[in-house]
Amino acid sequence: xxxxxxxxxxxxxxxxxxxxGTRLHFKITLPRDLxxxxxxxxxxxxxxxxxxxxxxxxxxxxGDDHEQWExxxxxxxxxxxxxxxxxxxxxGKRYIMKGFGGDGYLSExxxxxxxxxxxxxxxxxxxxxxxxxxxxxxxxxRFFCSGEPKTGIYPDKKLHTxxxxxxxxxxxxxxxxxxxxxxGGDLKGITMxxxxxxxxxxxCIYLNPIFEAYSNHRYDTGNYERIDPxxxxxxxxxxxxxxxxxxxxxxxxxxxxxxxxxxxxxxNRQNRYPDTGAYHSKESPYFTWYKFIEWPxxxxxxxxxxxxxEVEELSESFNEYINGENGIIRKWLxxxxxxxxxxxxxELPDRFIEYIREAVKSEKPDALLLGEVWEDASNKESYGxxxxxxxxxxxxxxxxxxxxxxILGFLDCGDxxxxxxxxxxxxxxxxxxxxxxxxxxxxxxxxxxxxTLLAGERQNGRGRExxxxxxxxxxxxxxxxxxxxxxxxxxxxxPGVPCIYYGDEAGVExxxxxxxxxxxxxxxxxxxxxxxxxxxGQMRHACSCLVDGDLLEYGSGGRTMGYIREDExxxxxxxxxxxxxxxxxxxxxxxxxxxxxxxxxxxxxxIILPRDSCGFVLSPKAPALSQEDISxxxxxKQGLLPAADSAEETLDK
Numbered sequence: 061x062x063x064x065x066x067x068x069x070x071x072x073x074x075x076x077x078x079x080x081g082t083r084l085h086f087k088i089t090l091p092r093d094l095x096x097x098x099x100x101x102x103x104x105x106x107x108x109x110x111x112x113x114x115x116x117x118x119x120x121x122x123g124d125d126h127e128q129w130e131x132x133x134x135x136x137x138x139x140x141x142x143x144x145x146x147x148x149x150x151x152g153k154r155y156i157m158k159g160f161g162g163d164g165y166l167s168e169x170x171x172x173x174x175x176x177x178x179x180x181x182x183x184x185x186x187x188x189x190x191x192x193x194x195x196x197x198x199x200x201x202r203f204f205c206s207g208e209p210k211t212g213i214y215p216d217k218k219l220h221t222x223x224x225x226x227x228x229x230x231x232x233x234x235x236x237x238x239x240x241x242x243x244g245g246d247l248k249g250i251t252m253x254x255x256x257x258x259x260x261x262x263x264c265i266y267l268n269p270i271f272e273a274y275s276n277h278r279y280d281t282g283n284y285e286r287i288d289p290x291x292x293x294x295x296x297x298x299x300x301x302x303x304x305x306x307x308x309x310x311x312x313x314x315x316x317x318x319x320x321x322x323x324x325x326x327x328n329r330q331n332r333y334p335d336t337g338a339y340h341s342k343e344s345p346y347f348t349w350y351k352f353i354e355w356p357x358x359x360x361x362x363x364x365x366x367x368x369x370e371v372e373e374l375s376e377s378f379n380e381y382i383n384g385e386n387g388i389i390r391k392w393l394x395x396x397x398x399x400x401x402x403x404x405x406x407e408l409p410d411r412f413i414e415y416i417r418e419a420v421k422s423e424k425p426d427a428l429l430l431g432e433v434w435e436d437a438s439n440k441e442s443y444g445x446x447x448x449x450x451x452x453x454x455x456x457x458x459x460x461x462x463x464x465x466x467i468l469g470f471l472d473c474g475d476x477x478x479x480x481x482x483x484x485x486x487x488x489x490x491x492x493x494x495x496x497x498x499x500x501x502x503x504x505x506x507x508x509x510x511x512t513l514l515a516g517e518r519q520n521g522r523g524r525e526x527x528x529x530x531x532x533x534x535x536x537x538x539x540x541x542x543x544x545x546x547x548x549x550x551x552x553x554x555p556g557v558p559c560i561y562y563g564d565e566a567g568v569e570x571x572x573x574x575x576x577x578x579x580x581x582x583x584x585x586x587x588x589x590x591x592x593x594x595x596x597g598q599m600r601h602a603c604s605c606l607v608d609g610d611l612l613e614y615g616s617g618g619r620t621m622g623y624i625r626e627d628e629x630x631x632x633x634x635x636x637x638x639x640x641x642x643x644x645x646x647x648x649x650x651x652x653x654x655x656x657x658x659x660x661x662x663x664x665x666x667i668i669l670p671r672d673s674c675g676f677v678l679s680p681k682a683p684a685l686s687q688e689d690i691s692x693x694x695x696x697k698q699g700l701l702p703a704a705d706s707a708e709e710t711l712d713k
Contacts, residue, residue: 261597
């Protein structure tokens with residue numbers, strides 16, 4: 061019998077992160093042979109370090125051998141807390157600490173891991189238009205070229221004439237990779253391809269930086285107020301936002317505010333602009349933006365790249381320029397965008413992010429503020445302090461790399477139970493408004509292409525020469541395509557919003573930058589994979605439980621992973637087989653005769669899962685199905701039985 065489980069409402073109600081002012085009920089179950097004479101709940105305030113003790117009361121027996129103790133508690137303010145239970149027993153002091161799966165275990169010390177509780181602002185809301193949707197990330201130069209002539213381009217930028225070649229990767233005569241080659245993708249090109257994005261079910265486009273810059277990635281901002289001429293102009297951006305809205309698609313921009321380019325109107329080290337930049341004069345209006353150690357040549361720069369001088373975000377001048385009434389945030393919201401993704405959010409001061417939020421929500425209350433955070437954002441530490449990303453006055457949500465780790469870990473020989481634990485941990489730690497808006501991803505401009513990662517030879521630190529020459533063999537590619545379908549099936553059914561990195565749905569390959577930033581292969585797509593993504597989009601929009609439904613683990617272990625998504629109207633059973641053999645996966649009775657998706661094969665009460673495949677069965681919601689019901693169903697009939705080499709052979713048997 062469990063002592064405690066933080067994810068089970070029988071032990072802690074409500075579960076998960078809670079709004080401020082929520083009264084929580086805690087209950088523990090103890091063996092009688094402990095002879096417990098007293099119990100308490102200890103809650104440590106992460107911010108101030110104080111520990112609050114709540115006395116627990118004996119509340120009855122469970123059978124003849126166990127007893128229960130309980131208490132109520134309410135957190136004193138918004139923030140992060142850590143808790144455990146203390147017991148006075150016949151053996152001395154004992155403690156209930158956090159174990160696997162949210163279970164509590166008895167310990168002789170209170171130095172073991174504790175349970176986490178996040179208390180967020182009670183009025184915290186996130187945009188209602190994103191949950192249930194599909195995001196699509198575009199590296200603008202590489203998506204589609206409208207054919208419009210390019211004007212106002214720096215003479216030292218190179219424009220390729222062959223759309224399908226790989227990006228330049230060799231250093232120049234000075235040994236520098238300049239990232240100054242372009243393929244001509246532009247905003248009008250994105251507008252022209254809106255019908256294609258509609259066919260995938262896309263509801264939100266996330267654009268990598270579009271503002272004037274020297275490099276093709278544009279993370280070295282040259283002018284926040286101007287669209288890069290290679291991409292078009294402000295009218296083109298407004299037209300994109302307007303046409304996208306007509307298609308039911310929102311646009312969010314990449315906000316790069318931790319640094320600018322050295323080749324910018326603000327710093328102007330290369331003298332490209334007529335304005336006096338901070339590099340040339342201490343009287344420059346931008347001088348206070350930068351962190352000079354020895355002006356002008358020694359200054360703080362992003363990760364040591366001297367082409368990316370860091371800014372002082374809380375400089376009054378910089379903050380007003382970005383977040384003021386007529387600042388950059390509001391300018392582009394007024395031009396039609398629906399929010400911002402903050403680059404390296406963990407390198408921005410919490411107060412600056414709060415200023416951004418105030419500007420965003422004042423200008424457009426339903427706009428999205430999304431942050432780049434690679435770890436668990438609920439307890440993230442950076443630069444020596446705990447971050448308040450998810451407390452309700454900062455970000456709406458984050459890029460969800462932990463889910464990516466879980467999906468790719470499962471496909472890379474990970475145990476399904478361990479991988480689902482990563483998912484459940486995030487769901488326990490994050491506020492519900494955040495969960496429904498998580499940006500779930502498999503690949504981005506900062507990672508290898510997913511199909512290469514799933515099926516290719518590992519890079520293992522090898523350089524660009526090797527990466528440029530290495531491609532998937534036909535056998536590797538066939539394997540990778542199967543794994544892509546499996547990975548995307550998981551991505552599309554987890555809580556949050558799936559995001560496609562442009563071209564992944566078409567089977568684009570590539571190792572690290574710049575090979576992961578090649579052009580979209582128009583006319584050379586893998587049509588079967590494209591069809592799969594379109595079907596996933598249709599399934600996602602057909603199932604209400606994928607908007608904001610709960611997740612219950614079901615049958616995860618070994619090379620299988622499973623869960624049920626449910627809301628008040630329906631349940632979707634999602635099961636995944638990453639093994640090299642066909643398995644038969646037992647379904648709870650309510651799913652028998654349910655609607656299947658994505659070619660799922662069913663035989664009576666079992667889903668037939670060939671190797672590297674998914675199964676999805678939808679059922680109208682029957683009487684409440686608890687985690688205990690699920691466990692009992694699995695115990696009644698083991699669902700992970702080895703089967704024949706093919707589904708047909710299995711069905712014959």
